[in-house]
Amino acid sequence: MTESIYALKGIRHCYGDLVALSIDDFAVAPGSIIGLVGPNGSGKSTLLRMLSFLEKPSQGEILFSGSSEESSTRSARLHVTLLDQEPYLLKRSVMENVAYGLKVRGMRQGYAIRVKEALSWVGLAPEEFARRQWYELSGGEAQRVALACRLVLHPRVLLLDEPTSSVDATSAALIKEASLRARQEWGTTLVIASHDWPWLHEVCDEVFHLFRGSIIGSGMGNVLFGPWTIRADGLAEKHLADGTAILVSAAPNEKSMAVIDPRSVSVHKAPAATEGRANTLAGTISALALQKHSGRVLVTATVDSIHFHAELSSTEVRARGVFPGEQAWVCFRPEDVRWI
Amino acid sequence: MTESIYALKGIRHCYGDLVALSIDDFAVAPGSIIGLVGPNGSGKSTLLRMLSFLEKPSQGEILFSGSSEESSTRSARLHVTLLDQEPYLLKRSVMENVAYGLKVRGMRQGYAIRVKEALSWVGLAPEEFARRQWYELSGGEAQRVALACRLVLHPRVLLLDEPTSSVDATSAALIKEASLRARQEWGTTLVIASHDWPWLHEVCDEVFHLFRGSIIGSGMGNVLFGPWTIRADGLAEKHLADGTAILVSAAPNEKSMAVIDPRSVSVHKAPAATEGRANTLAGTISALALQKHSGRVLVTATVDSIHFHAELSSTEVRARGVFPGEQAWVCFRPEDVRWI
Amino acid sequence: AENQVLKMATTTSTDNTGLLDYLAPRFKQDTGVELQWVSVGTGKALELGRNCDVDVLLVHAPAAEKKFVEEGHGVDRRQVMYNDFVVIGPRTDPAQVRGLAVADAMKKMARDKAIFVSRGDDSGTNKKEIGLWKKAGIEGIDKEAWYVQTGQGMMATINVAAERNGYTLTDRGTYITYENNQKGNPPLVILVEGDPGLFNQYSVIPINPAKCPDTKFDLAKKYSDWMASEPIQQFIGDFKLLDKQLFIPNAK
């Protein structure tokens, strides 16, 4: 395999007492498209800022293309570009905003064509938008201009912090295409943080789950929070408002968090079909979504107020008659839980 | 029925030549939760700004509780509050941010309890967040603080511009609950703009579709853009990249836009089942989602790169064996198209 | 040919009356040398001389000048002209000093605590005034309420006196200018004049080239000689402000 474009070793980043990021070992292969998901405050933006060399981690080392960033922050910044979570436009016209990065790289002429191309990638008609001033844009338009500013650079690494947060569905699809095109045409590596799981799964090769600053696995994880009641037999229990109890393997402490891989969860129409006694939780199916990569279906079921994600093959879904709106049973084994 | 809380008459709002909003007649019933959807730049934020009396429309009149706003902008502003699309926090601690609106209303003591309550509504632990400074927050946390600033006021009207754009799934659910609680406890009327259709449909009584500044209908519309080729028989055709042709009733002009109600669209597994010859488009089912209100299922199918939404009953879905990932045929009649 | 320039430091009175504007073109015409002057307080003029920043001085503070020459900063001090000081005060003359000898007038003002406005700036005029108090045997008035020290130029001091309805000592030139500014109806009028103790001697002092090798001693000397020359002495005597002679040439 080729060398990793990023290698993170023993990274810790703190704001005061708060450990915002704590990653022991993480690598990104060149040309891959990596997703980051996790609740608010889990450290996605912090990680992206480190990857873009805007901030240095309090501890640890980030190798870029094999070399330590110390020596080459400036040159690395010419290849790596970040779309901020709250994108900011320079107080100039859209054209000048998008052209800025090109001019900075010494391209003083002929940038107009590239700018127009980048604008059309994000679904903004150049003839309509190129001349607009920075304040003459709606929220989603501004966000797309900011993305065009990055795309126009044909960067080696493109870091996107919630690129679709306020764009419409059509534009989200365009952004997906632009991301894929970037990889295909310029071999760009992408790292994308987003709360839009379905979108992210459509774009990414692999999605990593962040929680309280740590990477707790890849794929789409179900996260269960405490407080846990430790039972006599060592197992731990969580009681939901409707009286249901969720049973999991021994919890390290009562505030720990449990993660269950969607592949370890299954959904059935009849409790009878469930294996033994462990967890069989009554819920309602709320959605089915196709995962483009695997061709499998992600089933979302709601138990009390918790959403469980289960990954089933489409044959299973059909065979079990799982439909949105129907009652169903969510099952998993206490020992399939991972603790963090 | 009770009097409308908002009545808009002949509203036009222009930025230079651009007509950003053009609404002839629109009313909001007190205690309702109204959704606004539409592509970027369709005028959602502009409309919300008008409703919050931040800006006056270039033309037309907005009646608030039956009286013209001219006379009562200030007092109306005490009852109406807007969460901006890009929320902004005052350069103070979270506690002081959330307390600001209360202090401004003369509540100088005992606000701490209400502030804490509001913070917990948006899923932020008061003991952890109340003392943080404005810059010590992640993007989603800041957005939720901004929402808490509005919720704490127990407003009569709450206008939310993309409240869930950068929050995690758990918080989105909390925001939904907070919205519903606001209506239930204080009779709050809500108008919410969002690109998160499923979320919006779970929260709202009715969702209006904005396009180029006009309200083009309610419910979840499928929008088809031109260019159209006008045929000899007067019907119009759109050709997709994969060769499929979409047939619709006579287009007013080749750049017009067609809207089709999801209830007029159906999805079948076999082309044979379709009625006659009109439109029968080959596509792939990408998602099924339950609509809480109606109990019906929203099926999303992709034809070439166009997403079609069809609303089916769950019986229909089951009977027809519609599953994510499967090939299916999307059908609708040319005459079911509305032009705008 | 190089344009020759002579730099002179002088007191504000010579400049404010317009005398230098009257003399400089004639000097240029006679000698081809351009006269440039800075008009400052006497103390500052002497300090500029000490620092070799000018070539020649035209000042009126005899005691300080002698010290200056004794210290070797200047050479060939030459008296060129004088004018006189007058005591002015309100028309109503509350202390009744009109026509008195200057020493008596000073005593009377001090006794009546009549407002007296002093320049208090160590200028030639101020030094003269302090000398007059001393001669009249009056001491320790620095903090008296009636003794107002402005620390400003002559004209400003006259203005303060007018506003405060007080007395002051001024050179005649400035008073004439003031009278003119007031359109001939000044609130302050001359009350004491003509006393020999009120004469105000002006001297020209070239800077000592031994201490300041780069000064244009030759030009300074030329200027000094020129000022003392017969036609220029005549010319100075002809200088009039509002038809009144201001300076009396007395070069020896």
Added chain:
Amino acid sequence: MNYILEGLVKAFQLLLRGDPETYSAIRVTVQVSTYSMLASLCLGLPLGFLLGYGTFPLKKMVRTLVDTLLSLPTVLIGLIVYAFVSYRGPLGEYGLLFTLPAIAIGQTILALPVVVALAATAVESLDQRLHTTLLTLGANPRQFLLSNLWEARFGLLAAGVAAYGRVLTEVGISMMVGGNIKWHTRTITTAVALETGKGQFGMGIALGLVLMAIALTVNLSLFFLRKRTRH
């Protein structure tokens, strides 16, 4: 060069030995600059806010006018105030000439354009979303004004400090309407001008340094108001 050393030494002597003339001038300077700063901030901050935030016809013209008034020479202000408060002037009857209030009036005129222009700039550079946020949270006009000023506090601090520098160092007004009267209206700057006129350059520098010491004291007391780094 010697003057500078001499001035440094003398400055310490003046301050440590408690020279009465110097302390009188310090008192006058502090008193009068306090008056004029209070007046110009009270008037200037709201006006600056209006100019920065408000929209009204000819706004840009007013802005240019205020900027031009930044170039109001102190002597001119002195002359104009003098024309009003002199015995013969329209306000002559109040006997303001050669008093501290007269100087304070002049200095207020001097400081006002500085406060207004810089406060307007500070308010203008606030995020537009602040205004929206305050309005939608229900601030009334007074609260809106105050919250805007509070958010712009670092810019306003700079405006205040710049205006203070202008007031503290001006000579023309104090000379003209204060009269530089020893023990009464002699400020440090007029004392510096006087000593310089006397050729006492060392003493002039010493007094100038005393003025800087006052400015330093004031600025140190503002130290804690300084914006924390980078936020």
Added chain:
Amino acid sequence: MNYILEGLVKAFQLLLRGDPETYSAIRVTVQVSTYSMLASLCLGLPLGFLLGYGTFPLKKMVRTLVDTLLSLPTVLIGLIVYAFVSYRGPLGEYGLLFTLPAIAIGQTILALPVVVALAATAVESLDQRLHTTLLTLGANPRQFLLSNLWEARFGLLAAGVAAYGRVLTEVGISMMVGGNIKWHTRTITTAVALETGKGQFGMGIALGLVLMAIALTVNLSLFFLRKRTRH
């Protein structure tokens, strides 16, 4: 009051009749203030940027120091520059005393703290996201500096205008190191001081108004650079 009217009338007469002394003073004033503004902007903007954006130890102390230097009295600057350029001073050999460059040096010292302090404030009040954006778009340090200054342009304009007001109206430096030599180093402000000293108050006001006219001309020429309303 009459002085003011008289001054107005005279100001027009001086300008319209092309009074040579006045025009000489105008030329000197414009020339010397141009030099000093150019120097203080070239030095002050980058320094202000560093002070506003950079992080270094004692930053807040340096800030307080710069704020204190805003209170540097012109007479003190005049004396200090004099001490250097006087014949006996370390730079005496260059014969700078009583020349325009000497005045310009002094005025640069006067304007520098104004430019630095206000530029720092302007840079500080920029949105933090600007810095991130510029860096992630690949700006090198020079481009980063220039783009920051450009984004802060309205604040910097205010800094420049404030410094210009300070330079244009100062008397102390021009008097002390310029010497107020007619036709050579007489600026408008020293001319005003001279006329006022002579008791020619009307003339003083007239010249003061001429100065304001220069300031107005300069500010009008900046008019087009003004921030468009509310963005």
